[in-house]
Amino acid sequence: xxxxxxxxxxxxxxxxxxxxxxxxxxxxxxxxxxxxxxxxxxxxxxxxxxxxxxxxxxxxxxxxxxxxxxxxxxxxxxxxxxxxxxxxxxxxxxxxxxxxxxxxxxx
Amino acid sequence: xxxxxxxxxxxxxxxxxxxxxxxxxxxxxxxxxxxxxxxxxxxxxxxxxxxxxxxxxxxxxxxxxxxxxxxxxxxxxxxxxxxxxxxxxxxxxxxxxxxxxxxxxxxxxxxxxxxx
Numbered sequence: 020x021x022x023x024x025x026x027x028x029x030x031x032x033x034x035x036x037x038x039x040x041x042x043x044x045x046x047x048x049x050x051x052x053x054x055x056x057x058x059x060x061x062x063x064x065x066x067x068x069x070x071x072x073x074x075x076x077x078x079x080x081x082x083x084x085x086x087x088x089x090x091x092x093x094x095x096x097x098x099x100x101x102x103x104x105x106x107x108x109x110x111x112x113x114x115x116x117x118x119x120x121x122x123x124x125x126x
Numbered sequence: 127x128x129x130x131x132x133x134x135x136x137x138x139x140x141x142x143x144x145x146x147x148x149x150x151x152x153x154x155x156x157x158x159x160x161x162x163x164x165x166x167x168x169x170x171x172x173x174x175x176x177x178x179x180x181x182x183x184x185x186x187x188x189x190x191x192x193x194x195x196x197x198x199x200x201x202x203x204x205x206x207x208x209x210x211x212x213x214x215x216x217x218x219x220x221x222x223x224x225x226x227x228x229x230x231x232x233x234x235x236x237x238x239x240x241x242x
Binding site for chain 1: 188234
C-alpha cells in the first residue's frame, strides 16, 4: 500500500497569512494526488485533483503543486472560513490512502 | 445538483450486522464508480470499498475483506454496504463518495456504533 504522510499535523496562522501543507507519498504517484478540506461534523470537500487542478468553485487562494512523491497545498490570504482539517489522498491505485490530516487554526 | 444521502447507521453489538444505503441524485448514477469511506471518531479517513459503474469490479480494504459487501442497484440509483461480523473498531461515520480514484462528491455520512 502507498503510505501518505502529511506535515505539519497542525498549524496556526492569522487572517491574511499564507500557509503551506506538505504531503509525501511512500512511492512515486506521478501527479495522482487530491486534497480535501473537512470542517467539524461535515463531509470532506474536494479541493484539488491531479496535484494542481482546482475543483470548480474552489477559491483561487487555494493552490497545489508537486509530482512524484512530494506535494504541497498552499492557502494564501487566509480567511476565517479556511479553519478546517486538510487531507491529501493518493489517486494512483487501490487501496486509496489518505494522509493523517493537518488541522489549520485561524488565530 | 449532485446529492448523496447515506442511511442505515445505528448502534449494533459486536458480531452483529448492518446494511448501509446511499441514495444518489443529480447525476447519471450508472456512469460513475462509487466508494465507501469511513472515519472513526476523532480520526482520519479510511477507504473501505469500491464498485465500478455496473458492479463488475469490486475492491475492499484488507480490514473489511470477507466481512463487508458493497453492491449497487442502478435502477434505484442506490449504493449499499452490507456489514457483517462487526467489530468495535468498525465504529465510524461511513460516507459514500462518487468516483473511482477521484472522489469528487461525498454524502454527509451515517454513524455506525459497534458496542455492547
